[in-house]
Amino acid sequence: MNDALRAEWTKLRTVASTGWLLLGAVAVTIAVSVITSSALSCTSSAGCHPDVTKLSLTGVDVGQAIVAVVAVLAVTGEYSTGLIRTTLTAMPRRGTVLAAKAAVVTGPVLAAGAAAVLGSVLAGRLILPGHGYSPAHGYPGLSLGDGVVLRAAAGSVLYLALIALLSLGVATAVRDSGAATGIILGLLYLFPILGQVIGSPSWQRHLEQIGPMTAGTQIQASTGLGTLPISPWAGLGVLAAWAAAALLAGGLLLRLRDA
Amino acid sequence: MTATIAGPRPDQEAERTGFGRVLRAEWTKFRTVRGWMITVVLAALLTAGIGLWVASGGQSSCGLVLPGGGGTAQGCPAAPLGPGGEAVTDSFYFVRQPLRGAGAVTVRITSLTGGNSSDNPGGPLTAGLQPWAKAGVIVEGGRRPGAPYAAVLVTGAHGVRMQYDYTGDLAGLPGPVSAAAPRWLRLTRSGDVLTGSDSPDGRHWTRVGQVSLAGLPATVQVGLFAASPDAVATESGSPTQATATFDHVSLSGVTAPGAWRGAAVGAGAAAGPLAGGFQQAAGRFTVSGSGDIAPAVANSSTSSKPADQGLIGAFAGLIAVIVVGAVYMTAEYRRGLIRATLAASPRRGQVLAAKAIVIGAVTFAAGLVSAVVAVPLGDRLMAGHGRPAFPAGPLTEARAIVGTAALLAVAAVFALALGTIMRQSAGPVTAAIALIVVPFFFSSPLAVLPPGAGDWLLRATPAAGFAVQQVLPQYAQVSNAYIPQFGYYPLAPWAGFAVLCAWAAAALAVAYWLLRRRDA
Numbered sequence: 001m002n003d004a005l006r007a008e009w010t011k012l013r014t015v016a017s018t019g020w021l022l023l024g025a026v027a028v029t030i031a032v033s034v035i036t037s038s039a040l041s042c043t044s045s046a047g048c049h050p051d052v053t054k055l056s057l058t059g060v061d062v063g064q065a066i067v068a069v070v071a072v073l074a075v076t077g078e079y080s081t082g083l084i085r086t087t088l089t090a091m092p093r094r095g096t097v098l099a100a101k102a103a104v105v106t107g108p109v110l111a112a113g114a115a116a117v118l119g120s121v122l123a124g125r126l127i128l129p130g131h132g133y134s135p136a137h138g139y140p141g142l143s144l145g146d147g148v149v150l151r152a153a154a155g156s157v158l159y160l161a162l163i164a165l166l167s168l169g170v171a172t173a174v175r176d177s178g179a180a181t182g183i184i185l186g187l188l189y190l191f192p193i194l195g196q197v198i199g200s201p202s203w204q205r206h207l208e209q210i211g212p213m214t215a216g217t218q219i220q221a222s223t224g225l226g227t228l229p230i231s232p233w234a235g236l237g238v239l240a241a242w243a244a245a246a247l248l249a250g251g252l253l254l255r256l257r258d259a
Numbered sequence: 260m261t262a263t264i265a266g267p268r269p270d271q272e273a274e275r276t277g278f279g280r281v282l283r284a285e286w287t288k289f290r291t292v293r294g295w296m297i298t299v300v301l302a303a304l305l306t307a308g309i310g311l312w313v314a315s316g317g318q319s320s321c322g323l324v325l326p327g328g329g330g331t332a333q334g335c336p337a338a339p340l341g342p343g344g345e346a347v348t349d350s351f352y353f354v355r356q357p358l359r360g361a362g363a364v365t366v367r368i369t370s371l372t373g374g375n376s377s378d379n380p381g382g383p384l385t386a387g388l389q390p391w392a393k394a395g396v397i398v399e400g401g402r403r404p405g406a407p408y409a410a411v412l413v414t415g416a417h418g419v420r421m422q423y424d425y426t427g428d429l430a431g432l433p434g435p436v437s438a439a440a441p442r443w444l445r446l447t448r449s450g451d452v453l454t455g456s457d458s459p460d461g462r463h464w465t466r467v468g469q470v471s472l473a474g475l476p477a478t479v480q481v482g483l484f485a486a487s488p489d490a491v492a493t494e495s496g497s498p499t500q501a502t503a504t505f506d507h508v509s510l511s512g513v514t515a516p517g518a519w520r521g522a523a524v525g526a527g528a529a530a531g532p533l534a535g536g537f538q539q540a541a542g543r544f545t546v547s548g549s550g551d552i553a554p555a556v557a558n559s560s561t562s563s564k565p566a567d568q569g570l571i572g573a574f575a576g577l578i579a580v581i582v583v584g585a586v587y588m589t590a591e592y593r594r595g596l597i598r599a600t601l602a603a604s605p606r607r608g609q610v611l612a613a614k615a616i617v618i619g620a621v622t623f624a625a626g627l628v629s630a631v632v633a634v635p636l637g638d639r640l641m642a643g644h645g646r647p648a649f650p651a652g653p654l655t656e657a658r659a660i661v662g663t664a665a666l667l668a669v670a671a672v673f674a675l676a677l678g679t680i681m682r683q684s685a686g687p688v689t690a691a692i693a694l695i696v697v698p699f700f701f702s703s704p705l706a707v708l709p710p711g712a713g714d715w716l717l718r719a720t721p722a723a724g725f726a727v728q729q730v731l732p733q734y735a736q737v738s739n740a741y742i743p744q745f746g747y748y749p750l751a752p753w754a755g756f757a758v759l760c761a762w763a764a765a766a767l768a769v770a771y772w773l774l775r776r777r778d779a
Contacts, residue, residue: 039712061700061701062693062697065689065692065693065697066689068689069685069686069689072685073685076684076685080593080683176586176684177683177684177685177688178582178585178586178589178684178685178687178688179294179298179582179586179684180685181582181684181685181688181689181692182578182579182581182582182688182692185578185688185689185692185693185696186575186578186692189692189696189697189700190574190575190578192700193574193696193699193700194309194313194571194574196700196744197313197571197744198313
């Protein structure tokens with residue numbers, strides 16, 4: 001397993017795109033969070049977004065797409081160059097290969113996710129009071145010392161790691177980067193969009209309970225916890241179930257198929 | 260010697276067959292990859308399937324309707340249709356008497372106040388006047404909802420207006436009404452022609468408008484009315500009420516003036532504090548009413564949906580065609596086939612053009628088939644589930660259907676161009692989905708961005724192309740949350756589609772330039 005880990009880590013590390021994409025994910029996440037925080041203003045109590053914690057983490061909704069691409073390329077890169085045959089010759093235990101890949105992708109994603117989330121929270125802490133989200137309007141500044149904010153921030157980092165694992169599983173199953181990216185982004189964004197347009201609150205709630213993104217991002221909620229479609233940790237659990245199912249399907253296909 | 264040249268010059272001929280050959284080669288490549296054909300079929304199935312699922316899903320607010328026939332099967336009544344065939348709202352408090360032939364009604368209005376039920380459902384109303392709360396004089400051609408009418412009225416925030424046949428709206432004196440600044444209103448009927456006038460003092464009259472109403476019967480209902488539309492909110496609107504004080508009421512042309520009779524008319528007639536009513540004392544009338552006389556609009560409190568509900572699945576279809584569009588080009592790079600392709604047809608622009616034509620035509624056909632199936636079937640499913648669709652003209656529906664097919668085609672070409680630029684699949688797929696599908700997610704006012712910023716996303720990004728699916732017009736004289744979730748887009752249908760086309764054209768230009776300049 002150690003050899004497998006080292007081999008996978010070398011492969012991931014020495015591809016230039018990995019570093020650039022993770023850097024891009026951090027930059028895009030923070031940029032979208034900054035833009036969102038700056039676009040809002042809270043002049044009267046009616047126009048204020050109630051959940052500033054979730055607000056300051058908006059960038060995660062976009063940054064996750066790049067994280068998904070990193071995980072997809074870690075698998076499909078091997079298939080497009082034929083390297084997978086060498087990999088499987090050197091390491092015939094295919095489950096170990098997938099486990100090692102999952103481990104080495106998760107590490108850098110956790111690091112990049114932590115940087116992105118910390119940057120977003122910091123941006124929200126600095127920008128939001130200037131747009132009316134001040135203690136005068138009943139919004140104390142964002143602080144990781146606040147248990148709810150800490151849960152939202154740490155949960156968002158875990159969320160990104162689970163998105164990477166989901167993507168890894170899907171990519172292993174379909175082996176093509178275009179198809180894998182399409183499937184993953186479809187899974188992520190179609191649920192919230194369908195929930196918005198279906199025009200039925202109960203169906204919207206059901207869609208938000210089962211969608212990997214809609215359920216998973218409940219971990220960012222800091223207010224109105226009683227009205228969430230699914231509680232924060234249970235929501236992250238739904239995403240974890242999606243990721244586990246994708247990895248299981250990918251692992252089974254990897255074992256059963258010729259490479 | 261006479262000229263012996265007949266037919267096109269040989270090189271011209273070769274050129275023409277040259278492009279035909281490239282086109283045939285690209286079509287063969289596409290057709291023989293089973294995964295791509297399956298994905299295109301999948302795109303069509305997703306588009307139609309999700310649209311039909313959304314159309315059949317959910318419940319009508321007039322009684323729970325479960326799929327499969329369970330539950331109470333009472334649906335919402337279809338919205339009444341106005342003289343122009345559009346769905347309308349026609350409920351208000353009407354103090355009336357019959358008028359036969361020609362005549363006129365003149366009133367002075369000295370106050371217009373309003374109440375809102377949002378803070379206290381079922382209880383006393385909190386003060387607050389809706390911008391389009393209305394009170395004034397009206398001539399209506401019958402008691403049937405959707406009957407032709409003309410009215411001169413004061414509004415909460417838009418001054419005096421003359422409105423007729425639900426969609427017509429003409430401006431009169433500006434400014435709010437009060438005891439210090441009363442408004443005199445007059446409506447004159449002569450045959451089918453109605454003339455509205457207003458005056459600040461009862462002496463100097465200005466004509467607001469003159470309209471001819473088709474199908475007005477000889478005997479019409481004339482009188483005073485008050486109405487107040489639901490307060491606008493994105494989640495759910497709350498009923499409101501308007502109260503107006505009339506005096507100097509005079510009626511001419513009525514041979515035997517009878518007693519004024521008041522009643523709340525229309526399907527939305529409410530009970531409790533919103534029921535409305537009128538009092539008459541010493542020549543003063545106080546009339547309270549709820550509802551609206553206006554074209555119907557889609558929002559969260561209307562159970563009806565626009566007729567394009569069956570086209571909602573285009574989101575899912577778009578993702579599938581984006582994948583095919585990108586991979587159609589990047590597969591050449593992945594397998595090294597691009598070198599054979601470019602060796603066989605060295606004019607690289609032709610290769611790109613042939614690929615764009617093939618992918619555009621295939622996805623257009625798939626989109627057209629699914630939209631042609633989804634729209635009429637979706638309408639029927641919604642009606643069967645007690646949520647009849649707002650009617651749209653056949654031309655509008657045809658534009659939404661063809662537009663949806665074109666949306667899929669241009670999105671696929673856009674992805675093809677991005678694939679040519681990036682030469683691997685994950686990047687163009689992510690970029691195209693992020694630019695076309697994700698802005699819709701962010702434009703939702705239920706998400707985080709303020710409405711202005713969300714609007715901007717749907718004007719500038721390729722997601723503007725969704726506007727081509729809009730079937731319901733927006734009305735300046737109806738306050739509503741005109742947002743994508745209810746089927747309204749910030750740009751006009753073809754303007755939004757043009758934005759998407761501009762993105763695709765720009766990407767194709769960059770792709771052409773890079774393809775020519777780079778080694779394969």
